[in-house]
Amino acid sequence: MPSATIRGMSNAPHAAGGRSRPAKKRARRPSRDALPETAGSPASEPAVPVVPRQRGQSRKDYRLQQARLAEEARRKEEARRGVKQRRTFKEILGAMGMMLFSTAGLSLLAWTVISTTRPDLEVALGWKGTPGTAHVFSCERVGKGEYDCRAWFVFDDPARDPITVATVPEAEAGEVFPAALIPEGDRVVPTGARGVVGNVGLLALAPFVLAFVPAILAFGFALERTFVVSLIVGGVVAAVSLVVCIVCVILGSAVL
Numbered sequence: 001m002p003s004a005t006i007r008g009m010s011n012a013p014h015a016a017g018g019r020s021r022p023a024k025k026r027a028r029r030p031s032r033d034a035l036p037e038t039a040g041s042p043a044s045e046p047a048v049p050v051v052p053r054q055r056g057q058s059r060k061d062y063r064l065q066q067a068r069l070a071e072e073a074r075r076k077e078e079a080r081r082g083v084k085q086r087r088t089f090k091e092i093l094g095a096m097g098m099m100l101f102s103t104a105g106l107s108l109l110a111w112t113v114i115s116t117t118r119p120d121l122e123v124a125l126g127w128k129g130t131p132g133t134a135h136v137f138s139c140e141r142v143g144k145g146e147y148d149c150r151a152w153f154v155f156d157d158p159a160r161d162p163i164t165v166a167t168v169p170e171a172e173a174g175e176v177f178p179a180a181l182i183p184e185g186d187r188v189v190p191t192g193a194r195g196v197v198g199n200v201g202l203l204a205l206a207p208f209v210l211a212f213v214p215a216i217l218a219f220g221f222a223l224e225r226t227f228v229v230s231l232i233v234g235g236v237v238a239a240v241s242l243v244v245c246i247v248c249v250i251l252g253s254a255v256l
Helices: 002-010 012-016 021-025 059-081 089-124 192-203 205-210 213-220 224-254
Strands: 130-143 146-155 163-166 176-181 188-190
Touching: 089 188, 089 192, 089 205, 089 213, 130 188, 146 176, 176 192, 188 192, 192 205, 192 224, 205 224, 213 224
Parallel strands: none
Antiparallel strands: 130 146, 130 176, 146 163, 176 188
């Protein structure tokens, strides 16, 4: 009787809905999908498409083909996860070559604009040249968009005799404006507001050309954030420079 009572008491928790000791040790195993992915776990490895070996294809070529597929799968997986991809040596050389070629070309173009505009700007400011007054008497078209304008130039110095000399192509016959003879002595350019504003407008092309050089350098060195910022800043600089150039050229041709 005592033994039956003890057995009854031991089975009482089961009847009352209690948990037995072995039940406490039972733990729900996490599903395979809930496990965190690690660098070496199979779940983190990209799925590589298996291509059957073609007839006549050597084993070496087949292995190279599978290696290329695995590399492409890895790149796609890294791009999906937002992982920064490592560029190959060939890609780095291509980016550096493009960067150097583009930077050199744009820098040369900007230097050409500055070197051809700066002398006329210095004459227009009165830093160089011989001052006087230009009387335009002829403007002939010599080509598509090209004009040969001649002026009767009277020096401010009464001791010097007037001369006939070439002037700027945007001049008009019968026009009179203050000008200066350039140091070479073969052309006169407008001075004052007309000459300064027009040449400043041409100089605005230099920052327009160089606006995207920082973006090109950032792309060459794979600086993603710097590339985006420099691209935005370069767009703003290019837009402002273009507006300044157009406005100054129009004002330069209108101001006498």
